[in-house]
Amino acid sequence: METKHHYISDEQGSIDDFMDINMSSHHHHRCVATSSEISIAMEVHKVVPPPPTSTLHKLKARLKETFFPDDPLRQFKGKSTRTKLILFFQYIFPILQWGPNYSFKLFKSDIIAGLTIASLAIPQGISYAKLASLPPIVGLYSSFVPPLVYAALGSSRHLAVGPVSIASLILGSMLRQEVNPSKDPILFLQLAFTSTFFAGLFQASLGILRLGFIIDFLSKATLIGFMAGAAIIVSLQQLKSLLGIVHFTKQMGLVPVLSSVFHNTHEWSWQTIIMGFCFLVLLLLARHVSIKKPRLFWVSAGAPLASVILSTVLIFAFKAQNHGISIIGKLEEGLNPPSWNMLHFQGHYLGLVMKTGLVTGIISLTEGIAVGRTFAALKDYQVDGNKEMMAIGLMNMVGSSTSCYVTTGAFSRSAVNHNAGAKTAFSNIVMSVTVMVTLLFLMPLFHYTPNVVLGAIIVTAVIGLIDVPAAYLIWKIDKFDFVVCLCAFFGVLFISVQGGLAIAVGISIFKILLQITRPKTVMLGNIPGTNIYRNLSHYKDAKEIPGFLILGIEAPVNFSNTTYLNERISRWIEECELEKEVKKQSDLQFVILDMSAVSAIDTSGISLIKDLKKTLEKRGLEIALVNPVGEVMEKLQRANKAQDFLGMDCLFLTVGEAVASLSFKMKRGASNNV
């Protein structure tokens, strides 16, 4: 084990000597650690510029990576025109993919799942429409048309489409800022439909322009904080129906709602409170059962409809509407009336509806895509983000002209759909047909449904959005992400729903910019017995090399960080020189910059390297660059061609090789001086 074999060539003696000296102090250590040791050969390799490519070619490659990272045309390659056409139609209408192979077995599963989500969709539809200050029936309309559109266009098999709580909340609150829904119901409805149209247009455009990455800027941490905050805001709004208050604030914040609740204690109705409390307990119990035993999913899935039926019967039997319990009242029968004549693309409110469409569009898209991806990953199939955006967008555009408001894939209903055994998007069709039957024949039955039960249904639905374990996990893993999460949460509670979201996204982006503006520079050392160089403060057994300062730069070098890097590297050098003086080690002679992690550079970065080389030369130090990646190497070379500043002898492929050949040079220089 102790014998060493060196291939000694004419020039190599000194390097070998150095390596021996350098390693001998750790020799004992190495022998202990090396149970598996193999010998490989090392040589000094040249750093070459990457093969030349034209600017146009690079631009094309960059654009492809930016907009088509999934290479959607991949499947068309090398196919016949007919196959291409079929694949194209299958891409547009995924129903053509699974439709032809549809079997009775799948049908059976889908029909059960479809009926289950319908029983959830009907009460939730009515409730969420009320949350958005829209007539309850609009919620049912929105559970009829959009699922049909999605079944034809969507690529997720488990998404249950319909109105969702957070988008309803935002739509209602943003429109209410300018229009009073009770004073001006027609205008409010028009604005809601127009907002839905813009939401759909925006969603579809994101998909077509392949800008889907915009929704990626809502990080998981942001969403967890945001959803929890929104769930609390939604629940607080339900205090109106749960307590039977008549005069309730129009604002959404925690403070105004609570003050409104406690300033109107005289309006509290004990009958409503008792009824609400009982049904809330019932629904939460049902939810708890289904969480504990996922096989009993139908308990929580059926509970809302059961509650609606039971409460309606109770009200009807006891004529409780005369005892302070408010009821829905008369609902129109019949299918969705057309509403394209209600879309207004001009006038005073255009800005408002565009803004509302943008915010609700992004939020509902985020929910829909996230839900689709979650279940696709669970069942191991692919969901194409950009395709989904087009499907959801088109669904909302169609919806806006058939009296529907913003819809997307709802998390809770999709989970029920999945647990109930849905196999394809056909379950959405089943749900849609069930809602249609309800709209045609069963609407009078909801006349006596009490609002308090709808409130309890909403609270039970949104309580699942508060994910404390996920927030705790974020706290455990990444404190900064937790701060982002908290900002979203408190922002939603105390500022506004959109405000909280904007703050959280702003902080997230600021963090990215800060990472670039203040990149980490780490001092590398040699791991004894190897030619591996790693962070000295991370790997405690790594050792400094006398005479060398080896720095790793861990970010692209560009205009935003060149000043910082210049200052920071000077400080490293000064600290290093001071330390070497104190420890009476040999003087610093070489500064090696490991550029492996510098993924890009710009003209300011090139200037930095030029300046560094000049400054270090004045101090009598030599600089070496290790492993510049393709793009960096190319720009260095081009800059070198214009103004010769960097010799090729400054470039090395690995830190080990740089240290070996520079030590050799140092030794030779020293012996020449003698």
Next chain:
Amino acid sequence: METKHHYISDEQGSIDDFMDINMSSHHHHRCVATSSEISIAMEVHKVVPPPPTSTLHKLKARLKETFFPDDPLRQFKGKSTRTKLILFFQYIFPILQWGPNYSFKLFKSDIIAGLTIASLAIPQGISYAKLASLPPIVGLYSSFVPPLVYAALGSSRHLAVGPVSIASLILGSMLRQEVNPSKDPILFLQLAFTSTFFAGLFQASLGILRLGFIIDFLSKATLIGFMAGAAIIVSLQQLKSLLGIVHFTKQMGLVPVLSSVFHNTHEWSWQTIIMGFCFLVLLLLARHVSIKKPRLFWVSAGAPLASVILSTVLIFAFKAQNHGISIIGKLEEGLNPPSWNMLHFQGHYLGLVMKTGLVTGIISLTEGIAVGRTFAALKDYQVDGNKEMMAIGLMNMVGSSTSCYVTTGAFSRSAVNHNAGAKTAFSNIVMSVTVMVTLLFLMPLFHYTPNVVLGAIIVTAVIGLIDVPAAYLIWKIDKFDFVVCLCAFFGVLFISVQGGLAIAVGISIFKILLQITRPKTVMLGNIPGTNIYRNLSHYKDAKEIPGFLILGIEAPVNFSNTTYLNERISRWIEECELEKEVKKQSDLQFVILDMSAVSAIDTSGISLIKDLKKTLEKRGLEIALVNPVGEVMEKLQRANKAQDFLGMDCLFLTVGEAVASLSFKMKRGASNNV
């Protein structure tokens, strides 16, 4: 050379065999290349988490790196209280540093330089004040007080302080949007002083809050484009005096100015044009001489004053003011009157002056810092950015209460100062005294100075801001930076001075975000005969390893890119599998992610790795992570503690070691199956 020696341990046989097989095909190649070859030992090293540090400690370190990268208290360490006090006062007043050692030799140099820049500062001061629509004398006031303040506080030895063209242009154009300087001169002056105060306050705050990195976001490319555009805008404004037009547009853009020039051809005055043309040629010739022979710096430095004197004498002699040549007119004698009573911090125009202060403050700060750094680098001394910001800010705050408008270190005058041999900031004091003498006694002499000569002086001064070679170099090195440069240039010309700047900064930041959102993933291969792994498309001699897909990720992994990375890695795997199928190579078995360049990770990134591992396992592939850096390793470990998803056997220190041990595993697995 051909003999190979392996240290074979019990378990090692298979790895050695593999390495042999793997290398044998390139054996010949290696023998040709290896003129210098040494053998070192290789072992499989553990990836360890970094030593534990508390969150508070990490937060402190992060804050220090963000706000105090230069560690300004470093010099105070371990000194006595008295020394600390001296150092502190020397930090605040750098004049205390160089003052005591001031010698007659330095004084001689400084006095020549000071007189030279004064001869430039007097005509430029008058001209720039006119550019800002302020009374000409304000330009001289601004060349008297601020240089004195800077001489005491500033750390640059070559900065020549005074009004500058671009800041004057912006100040004038922003204020003119709301107030007409000819109709309401007092109000305009008040707003200019108040804007100056806010500019100074803003500059000083940036320095005190150590937010100086904000000016780093004006990249070199942005500045080159911006300066060239602004120079053209400034020159166009001079067409008014150069052509003798009386009714000139108030707008700044290229189009309105040119249309104003050609719609007022009847106002053109041939006397003015001839005089302007002659002096412009004279000044440009002088500039050309000084550029060709830097020793003749005094030619261009003295030319403006000479032109002013010559033209004034000519006008006076020929009574040319009666022949259509406009002159400055009567100027007040006397020093700066106090102006703190003219600062207004309330009322209708507060927003305007704050905005104007912000924009002119940032622009002039950028120029001042850049000039200071340039000459500091040339003469090899340090300029502390944050300290300079405080000095420039305080200078402007003092200036605003002594009838001065925004001043900073001017590029052209500082260059003259440097060439004239200035050694310390004392040259600023000399200049200031010269201006004082002018203000006290020589003002009547400027009565007959023609405006056309002032216009010619401005054009000659700003023409140096158009740096075509630098723009060409940017084009050569980095096409994207060139686009940013062009955006700034055309934005300034066709939109507005601030608009062009905002667009260029926006694009620069967008590029950084895009680099993070779409990080590069590269396929690595082995460089034959080594354990080095590099980008296959960069190093053409690198070879793929059968059964392995080795990917390098070149950016921090966070919420903004996890979706992309997930899709992109899936595509890499699919493409790789397809290729291996076509080439009939052995099946893909391992995916190795080289994380060396992943400088940070967040909770979304951790989820990505979790998801990837799950997805790959379903496909029968194994994942390995190579060299996660300290922070990444720490978070992986914490996530692993919460939900065990990654075995320690997935982590390797180098790609070489990962390949070696996984191949060994693969072989053992294969032999077990037999």
